[in-house]
Structure formats: C-alpha cells, structure tokens
Amino acid sequence: MFEFRIDATSGAARAGTLILPHGIVTTPVFMPVGTQATVRTLSPADLETVGAQIVLANTYHLHVRPGEDVIEQLGGLHKFMAWERPLLTDSGGFQVFSLAGFRRVDEEGVEFQSHVDGSRRMITPERAVEIQAKLGADIAMAFDHVVPGGADESTARDALERTVRWLERCVNTHRELLEGWKVGRNEHSNLPTFQQTLWPIIQGGTLPALRTECLDRIMELGPWTGIAIGGLSVGEPKDKMYATVEVLEERLPPTLPRYLMGVGFPADLVAAVERGVDLFDCVAPTRGGRNGSAFTAEGTLNIRNAAFRTDEAPLDPTCDCETCTTYSRGYLRHLFAAGELLGLRLLSLHNVRYLIRLAEDMRAAIQRGDFTAWADEWRRRYQHTGVA
C-alpha cells in the first residue's frame, strides 16, 4: 500500500511511482496546498483538470476550524473536501511555530493561541498524530520543532534533539492507532478502517553536520515509507537551501521518496529535482495568483500591469490550462482591476497547472535521460524574476 519505485534516473534526478491507499502518484510531483480543506478558489474538479495527483491539507488549521471531530463525523478529510485521490497532512508543527502571538514550547509539546478564537490550545506529538488519524490522509507527518532560517547552532541543535525525541513519540502513537484499526477496534467512529503512513522530518537548520546527524538518527527509528526535509525556505539564502539538499542527497537512502516541504517557486523545483527531491508543496501558486502574479515560460508577470489592457494574447501562450486557452490578458487584467473573484480563480488555476506541468516536464526529461540539458535550457528561458 505504500510502495515507491524508481522508474528512471538522470544524474541525481529521479522519476518514481508512489503507491498510496487512494491512488498512484508519479514523481517528481507538486502538491497544491489546501490549507483549510480547499485549495483556495479551486474546486476538486478544477484540481483534476490541472492534473493534481495529491493535495496537502494543514492539520493545525483543520484542528482549529472546523475541528477534527467534525471532519471525522462527516466521513474523514477525503469525503469532507470531495477529493478521493491521495492526501497528505502536515503535522501542524510549522504552523504553530510560525504563529504570531502567544506560544510556549516545552518537552511535552507546544501551547499556543488559536488564531480563530484566541483560545489556548496544546499540540503534542501524540495529539498531532491522533488528529491526523482522524483526518485520515494517506500520509501523515511527524510533529517537529521548526526554527527560523537564521537560527544559530545551539538553537538548531536544540530543535533537532527535540524533533528526534518527539518523532519517537509520534511513531509509538501512530503504531498504536494503526494496530487499533487493523483489528477493527475503530467501531465507534465513522472512519473506515484504512491505512496511513507516517513520514519523519529532517531538521538541523542550514548546518550540514546537524542535518546529516538528524538524518542518521531518524533512520535508526525506521523503517520509513518516505522522508521529508523541513525547515528550509524559511528565510535562509537560496544557495544555503540548495547546499543543504545536496548534502542530504548523498546520504538519503535512494529507495525512499523525498519531500522538500514548503518549496516552492519554479526555479526552486528545478534545482531541487536536480538534487534528488521527489515531492513538493507550496502556497506560492495560489497566493501569487490571488495577487495577480502568474508564472510563465518566460518568468513571472503581474496581470495588473497597464501594458496588458488591450493584450489579446493568453496569459502564458505555452500553457494548456482553461485560463490560457479561453481568455485574453486584457480580460484577466479587467477582472483584477474590477475586483472580480473570477480573476483570483483563473490565475490560481493557471499557476497550479504551471507547477504541475513543470513537474511533468521534468519527469519526461528524466525518463529521456537528459535532465541536465533540459534544466539548463529551462533556466535560460525562465530567468526567474522572483516577482511571484
């Protein structure tokens, strides 16, 4: 039920197939982010149309609202959001450490204030796993301690140690829950008996020695069906991010799918696949789309620009999405100028399709065996402007 096989490699880049309870995912893959059980502005039918294979949802947000018990009563997360394909839930770790306002971390877990009603709540490794079990995604993530991009060694070391100790607790809780399901003890719940896997998260800031140590200690707690690299794309320089992925690539077991959390922009995806990463998620396509920013083959553009007023061309002439095959830039600009919600949706749809197509193109290049040449040509054309 949780298999991963490598279909082809080209340098460090890999094309793989990941088999999950709700379906098959081919990699490299970009996962659109459905923070609150919806990829903002898009319907499940839209997501199918743009080729989404797996969607990410946020444990912290769903715990706070509507609450995991509501989702469980309504049949679990897949049914709740009408997405019958694979789902991954993050653990809530990143969110509770990113929240403004009150937060208190101790060995037990994290006490924080809900951004919705201000109430004090506690998430522990055990709770994070229990909540995710109720949500019922195919892949659950371990509850980790995230530190900011510029964290010093003692802070990063401290978070690493806690992340490893918490991982043991996550594994124990997850095992107990799975055993309960296997013997059918889940009779008082609406949830069907199902399988869910738990992936650990490598922390350690941008310090190579800490990262590799964290990886080694995580591997001792396995076996695993996949592994994530966390705590990147949180403010550190891009070259540090790439260097960290490179260091890990040399030591990561080739048989495990590798998930680089919260990344990213098009150029980041290409650079990370070049360094052996298989899965990605990021809010950039939908957040950028709502701000009028669109990925195109030639870099990003902002549709609000007056230059597009009477532009008959599609948003990205190389794109096959509904937005690009139906509307002119002039119309899309009008929608943004007029504050029309359809504009937010059409740019979000395009941007998500853009990253999914980018992953598909990378997979094809890997299968042809010329990924490096493809990546060089892609970069030459894209000239990432960082606008989005």
Add this chain to the structure above:
Amino acid sequence: MFEFRIDATSGAARAGTLILPHGIVTTPVFMPVGTQATVRTLSPADLETVGAQIVLANTYHLHVRPGEDVIEQLGGLHKFMAWERPLLTDSGGFQVFSLAGFRRVDEEGVEFQSHVDGSRRMITPERAVEIQAKLGADIAMAFDHVVPGGADESTARDALERTVRWLERCVNTHRELLEGWKVGRNEHSNLPTFQQTLWPIIQGGTLPALRTECLDRIMELGPWTGIAIGGLSVGEPKDKMYATVEVLEERLPPTLPRYLMGVGFPADLVAAVERGVDLFDCVAPTRGGRNGSAFTAEGTLNIRNAAFRTDEAPLDPTCDCETCTTYSRGYLRHLFAAGELLGLRLLSLHNVRYLIRLAEDMRAAIQRGDFTAWADEWRRRYQHTGVA
C-alpha cells in the same frame, strides 16, 4: 434573426422560443447577471453547466471600466468574456439613477460621477446606444429614466415623458448604426458585422394609467422584437409590482417577448410567469450566494447557521448542481466560516442553477397545460421566507 414564437400557453403563462444571433433561448428564462462582464465567481463553463442560455451585462459598469473601446479592441463582449451564447446589455439607465453621489438629469441626458475614478461623465440616449453597439450584445436596451418605487404621479409622469422622448433618439441612433453595419461601413473596427436588436422599456411607476399610456406610446414607435417592464422591484410593495404586471399583460401584444427587469426572487418569478412574463434577470442568486444564502425547494437557508456544522445532507436535496451533488452542508458551512472563496462560488453556482431550473420547471408545466396547479403546489412547498 430576432424571432419569437409561442410554443404553449397555460392561462396567461407562456412557453416560447426566442431566436437570436448567438443562439436560441427557450422561455420562461432567467438571465444571470454578469455586471462587469463576469457573473460573479462563475466561469462561462460553469454557466453552461447550469444551463444558462443568455447572460446580462451592465453598460454603465463596462463603460466606466474597462471602457467600451477596450472591449471592442478585444473583439467585442462575447469574445471578451468568452461567452459565445446570447447576451443582453442594459442601457445604464438604472445604474446612473441608482448611483450615490453627483447626478444631473436634463433633456440631453444624465451627467454623473464615475464610481471608479470620480470623473464627470455624460450618458445620453445616443451614447448609450453607441456604447452598446460597440459591446455587441444580441439585445440592447433603450436608455430610460428610472424613478424610485414610491414616486408620486408628477415625478412618474415626468420620467415617462422623458423615457418616450429618449426612446425616439435611441431608435434613430440604433437605426443609423445598423445601416452602417449592413453596408459594411464598419471597416475601421474589430467588430464583425452583426445584428443587434433594441428593446424599449415601459416606465410609469406603479400607476396603472401611466403604465398603459407608456406602453401605447412605445408601440407607436415600433415595430419591436421584444419589450421590457422597467422601474419595478425598486422598493414598491410586492402586490403593487404584481398588479402593474397584470395591468400590462392585458394590453401587451402577445407576439412580443416580455422582459421584467431586475426580478427576482423565486416567488417573484413564479408570480410573474403566471402574469405572462418571459424573461428575468436579478443579482439575487449571486449576491445572496456570496452572503451564504441559498434557495432550496423549502425556501431559503443560510449556510452559516451553526445547525449545519455536521450536516451530511446536500444544500438542496432536490438539486442537480455540482454543489449539491458533491458537498455536504457541513463542508459548505466550513468554507463560509473559514472565509474560503470556494464557498462563495459554490453557493452562487447553486442559486443560479436553482433559478434556471425553476424556469425550466415552469416551461414544462406550461407545456403540460397545468401551470396554475403547478404554481400552487410550488408555493405551498416553498413558503418564501425572504431571507435571500
């Protein structure tokens, strides 16, 4: 190109077929409102899915932003908004008379202040017709003088006289423009040679004598391919609105399609079809949808209500739309509670489908010849609460 035939009648209710340059419309018909060249939150594909046959756009709004010249350069309104089926544009009369802020009416036209940039602008009958010609909808509306629901006789009389004088000027301008198109003088424009018809608007407040006089004087200026009843649903009591439609029904030529502007809520559509009306438009389904208000067979409900928190039922169990066949009320409530844009879209989609299906059901009842019995049964079930 502008034919209307009656397919069946049941009492005063009529089922008809309207042939327009961009397609055929069966009546009774509800026209979704695309104020700014988009039916708020919905795509043209959504509109096709819910069975929309004709869409209304607002001349005033499109004149102010992006401007009719921009739309003409981008190929006309159909191409601009990617809606290749019939379109109707209102004249801007209703909007300029509803605007807050500066407004000066004289015989020449209406001077007003743009709600977008505050600039002073003038719309005259000639300009209203020219703008609509550039937009290129199948049906253009005459520029009329609208008065509030409670207007006294002298105000209503004054507006009536001006509406009739302005109508003559609209007709003359429209005839000149059409002749230009017919002999191909439109060579400097992107617009294809096309046919557009102009419909007059009956004013006269809620005073029966003024309404019938207005109708008689409009008929002298014909021939027409359709006729509208304006100045209703602007604050007058419902019974006055129904009585006004009834008075007109007796005198309206049966061969003309009749369009009741700005109406309405489900119960209004049923009452008006009972009184011989064929076409409707209203922002209620989309505006209400964005507020969480949904039409259902049992009346309106507001999805924000806490009672729906774990409700597994569809929004309206009798409905065939994507919203009702895909999601639970519990999920829809979550989307509204969480401020997710998908919620606005899914309720708008349902409400538009609701009114289109209502019109389809009325047509079927008329064709069966039992419209009165159907309407009584419908009302018994609906018990309009006026929430939406």
